[in-house]
Amino acid sequence: NAGVMQNPRHLVRRRGQEARLRCSPMKGHSHVYWYRQLPEEGLKFMVYLQKENIIDESGMPKERFSAEFPKEGPSILRIQQVVRGDSAAYFCASSPLAGVGNEQFFGPGTRLTVL
Amino acid sequence: TQLLEQSPQFLSIQEGENLTVYCNSSSVFSSLQWYRQEPGEGPVLLVTVVTGGEVKKLKRLTFQFGDARKDSSLHITAAQPGDTGLYLCADSFQGAQKLVFGQGTRLTINP
Numbered sequence: 001n002a003g004v005m006q007n008p009r010h011l012v013r014r015r016g017q018e019a020r021l022r023c024s025p026m027k028g029h030s031h032v033y034w035y036r037q038l039p040e041e042g043l044k045f046m047v048y049l050q051k052e053n054i055i056d057e058s059g060m061p062k063e064r065f066s067a068e069f070p071k072e073g074p075s076i077l078r079i080q081q082v083v084r085g086d087s088a089a090y091f092c093a094s095s096p097l098a099g100v101g102n103e104q105f106f107g108p109g110t111r112l113t114v115l
Numbered sequence: 116t117q118l119l120e121q122s123p124q125f126l127s128i129q130e131g132e133n134l135t136v137y138c139n140s141s142s143v144f145s146s147l148q149w150y151r152q153e154p155g156e157g158p159v160l161l162v163t164v165v166t167g168g169e170v171k172k173l174k175r176l177t178f179q180f181g182d183a184r185k186d187s188s189l190h191i192t193a194a195q196p197g198d199t200g201l202y203l204c205a206d207s208f209q210g211a212q213k214l215v216f217g218q219g220t221r222l223t224i225n226p
Contacts, residue, residue, distance in 0.1 A: 004157075033212065035214075042119075042203055042216035042219050043158070043214070045215070055212065056211065056212060093157075093214075095212075102207065103148070103160055104160070104214060105160065106150075106157035106159070109155075109157050
């Protein structure tokens with residue numbers, strides 16, 4: 001029973017390039033969440049998606065960032081024209097249900113370094 | 116905006132000692148979760164508490180939820196090097212799907 005999978009685990013980009021991060025939720029989970037973690041900090045919510053729908057993107061910067069969770073395939077977090085401040089660990093989580101007390105299971109993260 | 120404050124921010128103790136770390140919220144928790152994160156990995160869920168006054172045990176870990184549901188503590192008995200990691204508390208903010216995290220307590224257990 002595979003857990004949440006993320007790839008790549010490490011990604012290096014130069015300023016101005018695009019970063020594409022992938023997340024495959026646990027089997028049977030239809031809710032996906034993306035979080036960002038800066039060094040020595042806790043995780044900050046970015047976006048919550050269900051299949052083919054963005055439910056809550058209140059934590060995602062309005063520019064350069066986008067997310068999708070297509071009917072088939074993994075969820076994608078896309079960062080266009082990356083800047084040094086985008087360097088962080090990006091975590092995806094999934095859950096089978098919604099509601100209070102919903103338990104989210106996290107992937108191992110993608111560590112993005114912008115040179 | 117809900118704020119979660121964790122204390123202490125850093126804690127380094129010897130193997131075999133006991134310790135307690137804390138999580139306090141600026142507002143009532145919807146449902147409190149404790150996670151442990153090891154370097155280079157994602158957070159792993161330890162426990163979820165919902166009811167005020169609730170106490171849950173997970174081997175040598177004891178989680179306590181305050182009666183007013185605005186604070187929580189995690190107590191570790193006879194700490195072992197394998198307990199080393201970043202301990203994070205989180206809440207489902209206002210019942211929404213997103214989790215709000217504290218900044219974490221970085222725990223180091225020295226052999």
